[in-house]
Amino acid sequence: MDRRDFLKRSGTAAAVGAGMGLSGCIGNFGEQPYGNGTVEFMVSPTEPQDYMRSQYNPYLDYLEGGLDGDVSVEFNYAADYTAVLQGLGSGTADVAETGPFAAALGVKSDQCDIALQRHAYGSWDYHSVIITRENSDIESLTDLQGKSIAFSDMTSASGSLYPLYQLKEAGLEIGDAPTSASGAEFDATWSSHAQAFEALKNEQVDAAGVGRFIAWNYDTSDYVEGIREVSRESGIPRAPMIVSPELSEEEKNAIVSRLENAPESAYFGADGEDGTDDDIWFDGVRAADVDTYQPVVDVANELGLSTDLLNEGNA
Structure with missing residues (x-):
């Protein structure tokens, strides 16, 4: 296993x-x-x-x-x-x-x-990603408008700040995130890397903003089965x-x-x-x-x- x-x-x-x-x-x-x-x-x-x-x-x-x-x-x-x-x-x-x-x-x-x-x-750095399920119709960050996204702890760099930064750079309004989902052009929840990933896998949300480590299969150098990447930010100090x-x-x-x-x-x-x-x-x-x-x-x-x-x- x-x-x-x-x-x-x-x-x-x-x-x-x-x-x-x-x-x-x-x-x-x-x-x-x-x-x-x-x-x-x-x-x-x-x-x-x-x-x-x-x-x-x-x-x-x-x-x-x-x-x-x-x-x-x-x-x-x-x-x-x-x-x-x-x-x-x-x-x-x-x-x-x-x-x-x-x-x-x-x-x-x-x-x-x-x-x-x-x-x-x-390496001394790592990746923040926004991921979705393999069968999702989400292809780009702009497709997340009106969708539900699970994030990690609100102060997590890879699981909250960097995903929000990616969404903002793509032109989406992030509102009061990460302190609340008010004003954001997407529905947002915050928990932990593991919980956000589980919510995505269980089809409770459309996407997840997490550290790539939680969804990465290091044996195959790819995402775990059923998961694919929408966007990535690299170079985060570990x-x-x-x-x-x-x-x-x-x-x-x-x-x-x-x-x-x-x-x-x-x-x-x-x-x-x-x-x-x-x-x-x-x-x-x-x-x-x-x-x-x-x-x-x-x-x-x-x-x-x-x-x-x-x-x-x-x-």
């Missing part, structure tokens, strides 16, 4: 936090923010919860095993990008993976610091890892350094084997900061969006 078959069979998971304690230790950095004896690692709900858990289990085990002290690492599946930023900003979460614009929002609102950029499939501003510099440096030096085996998923269904989607990281994601902020500016978007109906 390949990755897309897994997603199809698993469906979408409820977006709730789920703790997964791992044996081992992490630094003795004082009472805060590890007063409860754990380091909280949050993931954004880009794919089903159980799938992401199986991907990240050995990665977090590796993180936990290489830092000094007596603190465990826990996996937490966030409800959305906003929940990730709220967790880091409040100090109830310590490190997270998230989307590019969500990270820029977090920096703007002092809820996170960008620490790392992820590498996958041979998603970052962010850390809580509540961390001390010692804590932050210890976590970031450990993740920068992760061996290949840390990315192999729960079965410990390379090239299987539960491999984590990226294969390396490098140091990054908010400037790395300026192209995403530029697109948001083209849409007339402020990095205050987090507080405009998505808090």
Whole structure:
């Protein structure tokens, strides 16, 4: 069963936090923010919860095993990008993976610091696409006027901002999107990459704006069966890892350094084997900061969006 078959069979998971304690230790950095004896690692709900858990289990085990002290690492599946930023900003979460614009929002609102950029499939950037079903009569973006489109989280770069940018460039009115569908020349909903893709496959919407990764078969270098592309934007800097501003510099440096030096085996998923269904989607990281994601902020500016978007109906 390949990755897309897994997603199809698993469906979408409820977006709730789920703790997964791992044996081992992490630094003795004082009472805060590890007063409860754990380091909280949050993931954004880009794919089903159980799938992401199986991907990240050995990665977090590796993180936990290489830092000094007596603190465990826990996996937490966030409800959305906003929940990730709220967790880091409040100090109830310590490190997270998230989307590019969500990270820029977090920096703007002092809820996170960008620490790392992820590498996958041979590059440091990726694609945003608007897709439809193979049997659809939609051939171009202008054909989406009056149609229904499912997007990812409203602050997702590849699953919301870039698709909206493509629609605007094609001449369609986007209205108040992504904060609402008011004034748009299409019906719009926002959820997650996985949910948007499922809605398209289940014929609940006419098209989906998502990161291409959710609909791509990497074995055949093409879309999964029954799906085709309407439009694409490339060159989006791959998603970052962010850390809580509540961390001390010692804590932050210890976590970031450990993740920068992760061996290949840390990315192999729960079965410990390379090239299987539960491999984590990226294969390396490098140091990054908010400037790395300026192209995403530029697109948001083209849409007339402020990095205050987090507080405009998505808090």
